Amino acid sequence: MEKKRYFVNIGTLEISQVQSGNNNDFTIIATDEEVFQLREIFDEMYNSDITAFFRTHLPIPYHKDSANDRYDTGIVSAFQMLHDLGDEKTKSHINSMHILPE
Template identity: 40%
Template sequence: MDKKTYYINVGTGEVLEDKAALNYEFEISATEEELDKLQELFEETDNSSQGSYATSWLPWKVYYSNEVNQEYDYYLTEVYRAIHQLGSEQTKRHIESMNVLENGV
């Protein structure tokens, strides 16, 4: 399968083909299958963030004692891991400088 270039905004979960369409953070090259997997990770991150938000109003809860927060962190790390694997050299360097990937790349 042929790879195409996509532009990613992690904060909004957007994946676009048009470089000028938004403020993007990362550039990747991906097949349709790889792109589908990344979009599934964005969906899982979004689903888990909604549960995490509900518990954020409880100041006596320790962040990591909540499974929902751990789930959100897991999926967000997986998003960055996938972007790193598919990313341009600049994208890879940027993600590595962020130190967001646990247990290496």
């Protein structure tokens, strides 16, 4: 399958083949299937974030909140995938963040 260049902004959960505005935080080279997998991770992060937002009105400690746990797992998975598919600049940047497990 053909790999294409994509620009990714993890803050807005944007994946685009067109560089525009601030969507170039990370650059990946990926197949359509890999982009679909990344999109699924982003969608799960979004859903967990919405659930956590509604939950914030209840006094539940962060470490006992499954929505936050799902979001945390999703963001680490997203960064791992960005690292795996990223160009050298992306890999270097993610390595400097020390977000991925050793």
